[in-house]
Amino acid sequence: MTTSPKPDELHPEGTGGTEMFYVDALGNKRDEDLHTEMLDNPDADAKWREKSKQNAIDGGMSQDDADLMYG
């Protein structure tokens, strides 16, 4: 029976982040440019803010806390 490999066996750079990055001029791993287009989505943000608010309430958050944070 085959099972999924453990994460540590898979990531070639060990403890470093390995998914979607580029290396900037200083040699640092960066990923902002790769995510920007996907994250810049006000419609999705608004939709999921409402869903998360409700989910938080369903998970035990008080209505007052939810209103305070999520509006």
Place this chain on the structure above:
Amino acid sequence: MWPFSQLLKIGNPNHAANGEFASSPGSGGGAGAAPRAPLPNGKHHGENAKMEIMASLQVGMPRTFARHQAFIAGVVDKVLREHPAWSTGTKALTIFGELKNSGEIGMSGAVSAHIPATRGNPIYDRMTAALNAHEIRPGYNGAAMNATLRARAGAATPTAAPAARSPVAGPSAATSTARAMSSPQAASVAAPAPAPAAVVRAPVATVANLKAAGFVAGYDSDYERVAQDWAPIFGNTTPKEVMDTMFKDKLGDNFKVDIRSSGGVMKLNVNNASVSITRQLSRKSDGSVNVDHSYFKVASNSERGQGFGKKFLSNSMELYKKIGVSTIDVHANIDVGGYAWAKYGFVPNANSWSSMARDFSSKVQATPVDSEFTVGKKEAMLRQLKNPDPKTAWDFADNPTTKGGKAVAKAAMLGSNWYGVLDLKNPTTMERFNDYVTKAR
């Protein structure tokens, strides 16, 4: 008692006489069962061995089939590929034996539901008697089971005949075998006659079509291994379809796609002058496929801000849906990823969330309060982070509470380090992923 009803469904003589393998639920496999309607693709039964066998198994064990479809497809492919000259009945026996012997398929529930419908069937009764007399036993692999049955029948050992491979199946083998099996005398040994005309569908992946699609695997033996291990991972999706799906919409030119198969893991390395991506696909114990998003480096400025990541993720998701991937693993710990992957629907594992929640709490705690970020908001955020449910990472990532005009939660998540998974079977997860990643705006 080990139920053989499933096996009999595969080799049901009444249907096999029509070039079919399976009975429908409740038909009992009795005489006079009506032939099924033509397949949705318009092909006649018997023209596509794998489709028929898969359909048969789906009817016979729907719940198990749903959970283990990719694995079952792999076993069926393997038997059809390795034993093209075997008769239909022998293939069915072998497939059943390998499924049972795999240790991954627990058929008892699904099969038991069909026992009442098949008791009284002379083949079922005879084979059950053979089982109980220890003439054959559960746990046998398919080859051993067939060897036993053939030895009892005094039949010749079937051998592979590559020349007989054909994408088009005919009913003759199934018919002859089924007729042999339908006789109580023949059923006592249940040995299929040698097939005069082998019927099998061509394998989905071959050395030739892997090369033609552009996959690079090293030596021919490496290609052969990939071809052999292809179906359990990619199912019926061909190498060309995989390649076309991953790189459609002009993702870029001159990609080299290395592929390796080892220990049940299919590893893809995608490279060109500016991109290096690693994906590792493996079959899970439940029969579904997991993908580890192991590595995705963009070297040049040209791709990093041009939607390359979004396109590649979208294309990958299309492929994953096609081949039945159930989960994607990711490791987030670069500047934005710790926030972004939660926004896309990835959920941290329990250990990661425990650690993340402590880290985020420290950051929130260290954020000074003011008229915008009030004590009440701060305390509410800290209470939210005490929720042990890892999916709280979504709620936290969506928390719009600001300090100095910037989201406090997002600031806490940037640079965080966690392992997470995307559950492709969860509609809410996929709705979130699609909203951010795959939907055109």
